Amino acid sequence: MTHSVKDIAMALGAEAFGAIDILIDAAAEPAAAGPSNLALAMNPKYAESLSEGKARAALLWEGADWQALGLEAAIIAPRPRYAMASLTKMLDAGQGFEAGIHPTAYVDPEAELAEGVSVGPLAVISKGAKIGANSVIGPQCFIGWNVTIGEGAYLREAVSIGARVTIGNRFRAQPGARIGGDGFSFVTAEPSSVESVRETLGDQGDAKAQEWTRIHSLGAVTIGHDVEIGMGATIDCGTIRDTVIGDGSKLDNQVHLGHNVVIGRNCLICGQVGIAGSATIGDNVVLAGQCGVSDNIFVGDGVIAGGSTKLMSNVPAGRTMLGYPATQMDKQVESYKALRRLPRLMRDISELKKAVFSTDKDT
Known part of the structure; x- marks a missing residue:
């Protein structure tokens, strides 16, 4: 063309x-x-x-x-x-996916496919799933029970979407994206050493070794309109309420969202970012590659975090953060410059000590 x-x-x-x-x-x-x-x-x-x-x-x-x-x-x-x-x-010439339903695909009789939906080889669309008009379900994709996907979706190869997930219009997922797995939620019969450490920041207390018991994920995942998910990204279901991704947000490759995470609108979440359970991310937030966000904190609207930043406490709206633990970017850079000057400073101090001690001996 x-x-x-x-x-x-x-x-x-x-x-x-x-x-x-x-x-x-x-x-x-x-x-x-x-x-x-x-x-x-x-x-x-x-x-x-x-x-x-x-x-x-x-x-x-x-x-x-x-x-x-x-x-x-x-x-x-x-x-x-x-x-x-x-x-x-x-x-863009696209991926060469053909129109219609490939003969090797499985579409449950109780699934609903709107006009113009394409389903590739070996794809599975489960009972109760609803796929919006002009969507593309690529080869080897899995669409779970009672999933709803809006119009104009484009799922590349081997995308997996678990039961009860709801997705808006114009959704795009890259190969190997995994949406709707169980959250990483486990508990012990008695207070654990982990709970003691969280309270004391060090002392494990008298907690004994115990087995971990699964907390099942009753929530699902809700994704807004115009969202994109990168290759190998993994989005956990919520425990009781849904994990949520707002309209217009883009997630890069290898991003992980834990259970109950809420991502606002028009966020940019770059490669290998991990966001722990129940964290809340505001609108228009940018998290650069390999950032980490602790559980149960909030990151305000418009925050930008530089590469490998670790956000361990709440971040007010509009802040630009860097480092581990994260501080405002200008302060982190200033501290880094000071750290690089430490060897020279130590040498200067050593020379001063020698001079002072030499003077004392002379007097």
Whole structure:
């Protein structure tokens, strides 16, 4: 499939210049771009390598001199990276999933599939499940008992959704996402050493070794509209109430949400983040890769936590956090700089001590 430079610009809400009838079949980095590719030279740094490729047209930044760059055509966007969202959607060839229900798929007679639903090879759709119109259930997916999925869902290979999970419209799940497993909830007959440690922050008390007894998950998972779940992400059911993910939130690969976690709207939860049970995350929160959130705390609206940050207590709205244990980012950086200066400071102190003791001996 090809698109003219003019048509691409119109789809992006951008301006096109030069030979706008040039046909484009793919996007490419500037140095690797061929004559039928649109080079993504979205700032002057990237444009430096245009001469290494053979691009005739490029997506450029506002104010770029496309003719001086040796191009025949250009698309100028005020925010090129944002324009990439529409461009990549336009050029995405998809996964090749076919329409209809594959003969090797199992769809329970009491499941309800709306118009235009595609079900791939070896997929299973259980009793009472409801799948919204124009949804794609990829190969080897499992949709559990009484699951509800809204319109326009797109489930890649081997996605698993447990019983009673409710999902809104335009849901997207990457291969191997697991939604609706049991929460990690166990208890002992008598107060355990773990309970003592939580109270004392160290002393295990007189608690004896005991067996752990499962607390079953009676809740499920509720997911809003326009949510995306990455590869290998795992979302636990709630114990009594549901685990919740709000509209527009995006979870990266290997993210884990414990039982009863609540994620607000439009959050960005990056790779390998772990959020412990009953934590509450506000709206528009960004947790960078490998962040950890302790159980039963809240993280306020608009919080940003840098990579590997460990949030161990409540975080007010709007804070920018870093480190372990987490502190405000500017204070954490200041402390880190001071830590790096410690060896030099210790050497200086040692020299001062030598000088003082030498002076004492001389007097």
